[in-house]
Amino acid sequence: MSAQKGGGLATIGLLSVTAIWGSTFVLIKDVVGRMAVVDFLAVRFLLAAIVMLVLFARPVWRLGRAERRRGLALGVLYGFAQWLQTEGLALTSPSVSGFVTGMYVVLTPILALVLFRQRMPLSTWLAVVLATAGLGVLALNGFQIDIGVLLTLASAALYALHIVGLGHWSKPGDAFGMSAVQMVGIAAVCLLATLPHHGPSLPPDGKAWIAVLYMALVAGAFAMLVQTWAQAHMPATRAAIVMTTEPVFAAGFAVLLGVDALTTRMVAGGTMVLAAMYLVELAPRFRRRRPAEALHHDVG
Known part of the structure; x- marks a missing residue:
């Protein structure tokens, strides 16, 4: 598979x-x-971890000791990010939480530069600014800095660390094993969060069980597997910008399900986020095409 084709499939995977x-x-x-x-998070990720360990026992066994340690560390990062984000959400509005969580799109290139000396082209920084502005238009009507916002900002920093670490360590052939080990780390943190409440309680009814199973298997296990594979094929900052489409999808589903009404802010903010994604996706292809065109003209 060519790098360009792999990158295209990775983008489609992250969008899904x-x-x-x-x-x-x-x-x-x-x-x-x-x-x-905390019960919801613990049950969700524990189920996901069990299923992934059963399905991917052999890929986990094939991982080296260093890969297992890295996968576990990435899972712990992600688990604490989930915990902090959820605690922050209890103290602030969903729209503010969505915007502040999306700040990982700003923090990711900064951490990639500081930790791994990964320099970004100007088009990527422009896409970061555009995505951040789009998130603000989509989500905000003004907010004050409080403990909920600070907890959510801390979660965004951990999400950014996870994206950068996963982009640096993930390899296509290790995606099954690495995603399973990460899920074990996430489940461990979420179970730890339930200890003050004497361990996790199960969902109260059939409807809740269906939702938890969907969150565990589709939005948990499957999503982690696809993200791990996709980030083996693209830079961390590009992945972060693609993932800022999450609130756009959330707003779209809310409108489709009749929970929210479509607003001009949704359309404008969503358009800006999508424009940022297109910028970060198309700029590398344009840069590859220009040398080829220059060579063609020189030969002509």
């Missing part, structure tokens, strides 16, 4: 993941109204 994540907002709001947030 963000669409799945976007579809979960309404489900989560319903479920956490009837069971504790």
Whole structure:
């Protein structure tokens, strides 16, 4: 598979993941109204970890010791990010939470530069600014800095670390094993969060079980597998910009399900986020095409 084709499939894969994540907002709001947030997270990720370990036992066994440690560390990062984001969401509005969480799109290129000396072209920085502005238009009507915002900002920093680390360490052939080990790390953190409540409680009814199973298997296990594979084929900052389409999908599903009405802000903010994604996707192809065209003209 060529690098360009692999990158294109990786983008499609990440878009499918963000669409799945976007579809979960309404489900989560319903479920956490009837069971504790920490119980929901623990049951969701424990189920996902068990299923992934059963399905991918051999790929996990084939991983080297260093890969297992890295996968576990990435999972712990992601688990704490989920925990902090959920605690912050309890103290602030969903729209503000969505915007502040999306700040990983700003933090990712900064961390990639500081930790791994990965320099970004100007087009990528322009896409970061455009995506951030789009998130603000989509989500915000003004907000104050409070403990909920600070917790959510901390979660965004951990998400950015996870994106950068996954982009640096993930290899296409290790995607099954690495995603399973990460899920074990996430489940461990979420189970730890339930200890003050004497361990996790199960979903209260059949409807809640269906939602938790969807969140565990589709939005958890499948999404982590696809993200791990996709980030082996693209730079971390590009992945972060593609993933900022999550609130766009969330708003779209909310409108389709009749939860929210379509607004000009949704359209404008969503268009800006999509424009940022197209910028970061098309700029590398344009840069590859220009030398080829220059060579063609020189030969002519």
